[in-house]
Amino acid sequence: MVDVTGRVTSLNISYDAGGDGGCSMSDTRPWDGTKTLGRGGAAAGTVTYSTPLAAGGLANVTSKHHMYVVASGAIPTQPNVNWDNPWRIRCDSQVGANPGCVVPDIRANFEFSLAEFGGAAATYGWAQNALRGGAPLSRDSSETTASTRREYTCGSKSSDPFVYMDDVVPNDSCDEFPFATSYEGGTNGASCADIVPLLENGQWMIYEARTDKPVTGTEPRVRGHVSNGNAGLALGRYVQRDGFSTPRSTTFT
Known part of the structure; x- marks a missing residue:
């Protein structure tokens, strides 16, 4: 109760x-x-809400609220107040073993630490800032389409094969951004910027991977030469742990 005036000194709610x-x-x-x-x-x-879901199920939920307010000894003229939560809630059982709920209009952020994920995080951060202007990603839960996207960017479906550089990056692997598990991923590798992130004097530097394919800064995607790491596994665990649905964004530290 913020304030009272006159003879109304209290309210029954x-x-x-x-x-x-x-x-x-x-x-x-x-x-x-x-x-x-x-x-x-x-x-x-x-008040605890629950939404039972079968495997693969989906529900869009709005929480609703009702308050009854009267002053002692008064004759109420409009004691009922009703409102809906302005944030629609999405609950699904489409990721992992456990269902989860999110507010889709509030984008979640997964932070890839440079200290933990090294060249992969440097690749993602460079691409997100230099090529995409910080635009968010929308996750696709289909592993089938994700596998196809990987093939177009880093695999046999690319018209421009990824050239491994094990002499520069030990255990070199192709890491794409946007991720194959996002709707924004899957561009033909020929249109990707090919970069090599290298840690030099405590700072991650980004270099062109090929002299025959200069980086213009207008590419829609990137292929990074990174040592085999666990950035992809960490992203997968994050999605399963928090039950995320689309859309999602990514930030970097």
């Missing part, structure tokens, strides 16, 4: 919750009965 999209609550009330609040008073409680 009750609250209950609801929702659509198949969600349910074991108890719709964060507190039983009414709470009487004067100036500076507060009432708080918890």
